[in-house]
Amino acid sequence: xxxxxxxxxxxxxxxxxxxxxxxxxxxxxxxxxxxxxxxxxxxxxxxxxxxxxxxxxxxxxxxx
Numbered sequence: 536x537x538x539x540x541x542x543x544x545x546x547x548x549x550x551x552x553x554x555x556x557x558x559x560x561x562x563x564x565x566x567x568x569x570x571x572x573x574x575x576x577x578x579x580x581x582x583x584x585x586x587x588x589x590x591x592x593x594x595x596x597x598x599x
Contacts, residue, residue, distance in 0.1 A: 543559070543560075544559070544560040545557050545558060545559045545560065546558045548565075551582075551583065552569075552580060552582050552583070553569050553570045553575075553578070553580055553582055554567065554568070554569045554582065554584075554586060555567070555568040555569070555589075556568075566592070567586050567587070568586065568587065568588060568589050568592070569582055569584070569585070569586030569587070569588065570582055570585070570586070570588050571585035571586060571587065571588065572585070574588050574590070
């Protein structure tokens with residue numbers, strides 16, 4: 536088995552409603568997760584602000 540190349544260290548904070556902040560080691564600004572479009576309709580929520588969902592980041596990472 537290969538040696539460990541990287542260990543991701545992060546801290547997650549829950550905001551108002553569906554909003555989440557992920558603080559990654561080595562970066563000053565958090566990554567914001569929330570809901571928008573069909574996702575907020577599916578969950579029946581209306582956030583103060585539309586924010587990319589966790590799913591958006593996953594699709595972008597796999598497709599990019």
